[in-house]
Amino acid sequence: MTDTTISRPSKATSADRIDVSAVGDALLGKWKKERLEGRQMAEDPRMHTIYGQPMEEHRQRVLEQLGILVESGAIQRAFPKSLGGDDNHGGNIAAYQELVLADPSMQIKSGVQWGLFGAAILHLGTREHHEKWLPDVMTLKLPGAFAMTEIGHGSDVASIGTTATYDAETEEFVIHTPFKGAWKDYLGNAALHGQAAVVFAQLITNNVNHGVHAFFVPIRTPAGDMLPGVGSEDDGVKGGLNGIDNGRLHFTNVRVPRTNLLNRYGDVSADGTYSSSIESPGRRFFTMIGTLVQGRVSLDGSAVRAMQAALAIAIRYGSERRQFPGASGCDTVLMDYGQHQRRLLPRLAQSYAMAFAGERLLTVFDEVFSGAGDTPENREDLETLAAALKPLSTWAALDTLQEAREACGGAGFMAKNRLTGLRADLDIYVTFEGDNNVLLQLVGKRLLTDYAAQFKNADRAVLAKAAASQLGDRVTRFGLRRVGQSIADLGQVARSVESMRAPETQHALLSDRVETMVSEIAMALREATKDVPKGDKLAHAVASEEAFNAQQHKLIEAARAHGELLQWEAFTEGIEKVKDTDSRRVLIWLRDLFGFGLIENSAAWYLVQGRISPQRAEAVTAYIDRLLGRLRPHALDLVEAFGFTPELLRAEIASGIEEERQAEAQTYVDAQRAAGTWPIHEKELRARAKK
């Protein structure tokens, strides 16, 4: 295969095939053992979705599945050793992520029980709480809800309306949802099974609101009756995850003992005096909310797993399925079509990038949560990393599941082929545990803060100079350089696609994009307020808000570019772990496809900024086409490396059934031809008559 022609061999020769198991191990990563345990759990037929099962039965089944998880010892990894757990935070999430291929309802309901309800008691409560409630939480004797989101406030948790007012006389908190907007909503375990809830409420004592805190509040008897003052409404049918009993909770002056405040970061003494180890109410809030990062890490890896499953199904089917006769006389295999490759292979590259990025995220998570590296800086980095990766992977999962569904045609629409069910269930992943757009905005703000920090001790003159140099740089790119040489590629580094293939160049292009976007936004924000009198705080706030809003879309795009850069870096790092030469070569093609794909997607930006020339932009696309041709023979091996057993994949069209049917049809036709009973086609008759 040369570099200048697109050749399409359907299968890799045995000589240059990747080492499927080595690549598979790189993907399984550090927590291979736990992942394989999670997969074993997910292979159990009792844990599988039954498509079309009515909601009530599905909810019951999922509750039972949670019991099976307990019996199998699958849930205690993250809990303290003192309570029979393993204190294994990374391994816990790794195993959890694998459960998505059994039934996402089961996965998410178990996440509610142990990852939210239980984890809130663990991370926001103290020893007394742990000992009192966690054993029953762990055995599912005490199913619970995580009552944070309200009908009126989702993303903006700080503004929730539920109050917990301290009554010093009785030494109780009064939990109250004073209007409908303050009702807790979308809570798993709220409609049916929850007996308690961790309720987030504004803590009020001595007529001062100390902000959002978490309270342990019993809601239901084990027999299922609501406790006095507590009401529940069923959310009913949803777009997916219908095995979970999501619902609303409302509280009318419900009293709980003072000690039900989960008091790790803030406490109220018997006389009503508030105290906290964190002085700033803002930082205190974000510290408490920060424990939620676990959910985002979990969803990130789960999304990648679903994405891999979609690709395994569509690429297997596409490697067998044939449609429309080719010049050879045979019908053409779908994966040999240029468009089919364009649809599936860049997503395959994405899935690798995201798998490696997820592993990196999980590693950082484990460092923080195990205590090995639990510093405020690391927590902040972890949160930013999770906020950057979770949106990209959950969106990519939906996109890939949909493309895979379409690539499999009508067969892709059948529930038994799994693509539609996974897509419906994963839909909500893009807005829960942090709305994707809100998360990316958080990342963008962090990028702006980091940018500003460079100039922290600089005076106005330095700032002005920095801004001018940015602008000057731009003017140069647009003006002088272009006139002089027509192509002004990045610092003359990238003279050809050959040189763009160098990882350093890809990295430079990708990181330059993030940095330039962020600095441009920062300058625009600065410009907007520079003429507002310093004293006029309101005018300043309004001008800042308007300017920020005008930049919001661009900031979110910058955050996305940052996340993509992180993925590219993780992919490049991940390849280092694979020692086999053939595998590395193929993985580097795949990484290049990912990197070039990012550049192609943002080609307009690179062109406008003068980072690449028009000729180079065309070369990027041409090189992508070449990579598709090179990777096509390895496509099946690359999904094989995901290591999915038939019990995990459970898609009829990924079972080889299509090839069997084609063999049967061919046998029939061959037999007819041999027997002389195969009719001649009128077209051929006419062609013969013409001669």
Next chain:
Amino acid sequence: MTDTTISRPSKATSADRIDVSAVGDALLGKWKKERLEGRQMAEDPRMHTIYGQPMEEHRQRVLEQLGILVESGAIQRAFPKSLGGDDNHGGNIAAYQELVLADPSMQIKSGVQWGLFGAAILHLGTREHHEKWLPDVMTLKLPGAFAMTEIGHGSDVASIGTTATYDAETEEFVIHTPFKGAWKDYLGNAALHGQAAVVFAQLITNNVNHGVHAFFVPIRTPAGDMLPGVGSEDDGVKGGLNGIDNGRLHFTNVRVPRTNLLNRYGDVSADGTYSSSIESPGRRFFTMIGTLVQGRVSLDGSAVRAMQAALAIAIRYGSERRQFPGASGCDTVLMDYGQHQRRLLPRLAQSYAMAFAGERLLTVFDEVFSGAGDTPENREDLETLAAALKPLSTWAALDTLQEAREACGGAGFMAKNRLTGLRADLDIYVTFEGDNNVLLQLVGKRLLTDYAAQFKNADRAVLAKAAASQLGDRVTRFGLRRVGQSIADLGQVARSVESMRAPETQHALLSDRVETMVSEIAMALREATKDVPKGDKLAHAVASEEAFNAQQHKLIEAARAHGELLQWEAFTEGIEKVKDTDSRRVLIWLRDLFGFGLIENSAAWYLVQGRISPQRAEAVTAYIDRLLGRLRPHALDLVEAFGFTPELLRAEIASGIEEERQAEAQTYVDAQRAAGTWPIHEKELRARAKK
């Protein structure tokens, strides 16, 4: 509001508001009466989806809904006057499209019964067939399936495996599915309710295969028992449309009378002699298959209606829902966020373009099917138009439903807010009645044919010259012009965004893209075979196929660009029908948002081709931002113009419920403040202490 600042008034002043009813009428178009009748039908509670209804019950309900359509006289529009119909083809599809908002399962099952099964008898059969079967088809006494697609062959109908072999002795056709790949699949009415099927099979007589023809084949007794030799398999649960009993059918030497061949385009006499009014087997096949265009026209408009519903829901909710406090002290309305506008308003513009394009398609369809303009050329144009528009609108519907769902957060995921259900049901619209990618490829091939036709009588020298002029033009754009003046916009016409706003310029940019892409592809295809010896047919075929495959992705993109151009043209035409000045001004902004959005999406292409300068590309984005600000106050009116009643929309979050809840919360807070019982926030206490 000036052109240089982005201002964000939330509501249009009454003075410059659009005339909602005038715009609404323009959208309802020529078949307003039939559309309103269709909507009345769709408002009937008996016709509505019940979310979470188990599949069996849903199937039964949908069957009953079809009965209601019959009782209401809603289905006979397309049938001949001689049989009690209206011969109103455009009106029939118009009314049909509106049914999507009742229950897509009901819509599609009725489409199977009357638009496919019934229409096949009507368009492929002759008078005897009409009189014999259509009355019972129309009353639903005879439910039927449309048995074309096979497990082994979907897009490639010409290669189906089912055979209909004529037996002159008994004057019967023997219908046979000789292997599993030949089983008919995904057929509505096949699993349960169908008593007959129009079966597509290779017609074989005297040992000659005359290609695919349609046969009327009884399959079930009215009591539901399969007839001898016919077997059925239930497709089971699907990703959506679960009110339809899709299934498989297989036939083992099932005999039907000779006269059951639907013989409008091909017949077999008693002695087995085949005859056809269309000599070419290829053209005969495409003529028969061409009657399928009705389904594509139907889906196009249905997709637009679902898209409009999604926008009506998300924009209404986004106009009430608030999140995160703004500088003003109040929480900010979602629609005032820059990103929210970027997410929803370009899609609103798209929906207008697609609605007007759909109206144009329906008009062409009506001309052909009413016989007023039924020429081969018009049929071909109709097919190309449908093949260009149906992919874009069905994909846009999924994209918009999803963005709307995400823009509504958790509330968007609740079935009662309709977005997820419509999305699940419409998923299959992108691959049935013609896979979207395959349809766009058809369009691309037509564009290539038209391009080649220009040179039909030209000799080689002329061709070479044309190619050189194309290339030369390109070289100029890349080289000389750029060096000389740095900006080489299209023919010097577009000197600024101001001039790009001229419809002529937008049109020139959009059509230039289609033409240039097609001519480049044509040249690449010609290049690929020019060195292959003329005599070597196989080598020629292989080289052509490889070259075509290498261009496939680009060709599909060219077809997409062609469809977008058609939409842009239809939008521009549609505005002409609105006489109110304020409405026209707003609609022109919306059309510009659509046009500029297309240019922004393809900015890299325009830059690479030297069609726009980098500065101009940035100005396009800046102008889009300005348009978003201008259109934001009109967003609610623009979805109001869709004219959806609450009974059609049926989404709780589009009912004003969010504003009510906010008012309730505000009343509570105000009362607390007035009573002096509103607690002070710790943050404020600290701020006061600092002073």
